[in-house]
Amino acid sequence: MLFPTLTFAVFFAVVFGLNWGLAALAERYSGCERGFVSLRKLVLLAASLLFYGWWSWPFALMLLASSVINHGFALWMAGRGERAGRLPVVLAVALNIGVLVFFKYTGFLFNGAVAPLGVKVAGWLGRGDAWIAFLESTQPFLDTIVLPVGISFYTFQALSYVIDVARGEIKPARRWIDFANYLAFFPQLVAGPIVRAGHLIPAMENLPGTQTKLDTARAGVLILVGLFKKMVIADYLAANLADPLFAMPEDFGTIDALMGVYAYTLQIYCDFSAYSDIAIGCALLLGFEFPINFDAPYFSDSFQTFWRRWHISLSSWLRDYLYIPLGGSRRGKARTYANLMLTMFLGGLWHGAGWAFALWGILHGALLAVERMLGRLVSFRPPKWLARIFVFHVVAFLWILFRAGSADGMETFKGVINAFGAVGTGSTLPVAAGVAVLAVGFALQLCDGSRLAWFTDRVRRWPVWVQGGLAAVVFTIILGLAPEGVAPFIYFQF
């Protein structure tokens, strides 16, 4: 189910009514409070499964199975304490990563590594024909593997739960349903933010009551900003500037290549941050608070700052569960740089199964390492405005690799780079409107974090019916400005 659709609007209204209606009933009939609370949790879980099952019921059942298995591991670890040793956490991590690898990387590993290596070995052994026949017989099976939407996100949430329980940082959820609601909670299920177990499970155990004050102003502003980013800006940039360039880069020249790359740079920001904004807004209306996921990343004056502001929930996950356990910066300079590279390499692969994603991650890791090295060796610091322009353009250039990684790989990347060299080729893309939309997309970063607090504070003073009325007006304008139909969010494929 996609956020900007009529189906989701109806779904959300029903879930909102049931969530708060059951909360009111639980408080009104105190004798049956536990029953109503359990029913409310069940309704939330059913809603999340319906949201996910709208796309695929078998995978919704797989999500449910994941919640049962991971909660089982957590109980095993908590029940046996020190005596459990490292076995349960190793098994839990191996199982979660194994499922992720099977669905996401089997085709890539087989076609990208096993098959070409096998051709060489089989040729050397004189069994080339047999190997080719084996490859042809396995390909139909590989083609049947479908990537479950959001598996990378909920696998990382499950890992954060079992690892935190193993570290003794949190206790297992009191009941399985509380953990299942944490893992499957529909606002952030398919594209984040990756919310930590320690943050959301307590809220799922003690659901917000009817006296909880809801920040409707912040929720409304976030949802409307998100819808504008996605439906008007991201979809325009994709259809009119980025997609044409990446589909046929040989048809375009320098100006178009520049416009297309800027367009993808802002499309991916507007698309992904829109999902986070809408998710945070919807969760607020249901009484749950998520951490922010974007904080004006393209205003960053260093690569380190960029990664502290882009997809914050993933960056911090990688830092806490990969970079620091690897030794972080505590084991000498060389090890620090290697840890950075390895973390970013795996972060790149998390996004997709392809060498372009891996290379994208490695290059970002290298940039972080070089920046750290230069910071120690050189005392000169460029002016902030210059650093911001530099960081923005390097990040934008590396998005070419990322975008190519989700399309035809390196050929597309080379095509776009060649287009930069086609000086003098006239522009065929809509330059004037394109530049205006790019400027608006860039400026939308001013809505991230607490930058809009001054506006939200004003809206909060208005009566709720005025907030609802004005939101309807803004939403109608967004619907008018948006093209027909809704494109899926980019991060659904990860």
Place this chain on the structure above:
Amino acid sequence: MKDSEGRNVTWKAAAAGLAVFYALVVLMNAPAMEKNAENMDYGVARDAAKALVRPVARLSAMFRLDFLRRGAARVRGRWLDHEDSPQ
């Protein structure tokens, strides 16, 4: 949620705001919703959706309540749609 600010609302007030939002959105977009209903895949769902939306769409058309959407669509048509864009 931010109790200290004292301006946030309970779920009942939020529900009222949401109801106003949904009602106005339907009123201001009913003609477009009626058109979308015609394109629905399933016959029964299509007929039900059309039957539900039609009276509101007439009311909306009578008082020209969809002027905002039409105005925004005109802006899109003039500035953002590119028939010659290579899609």
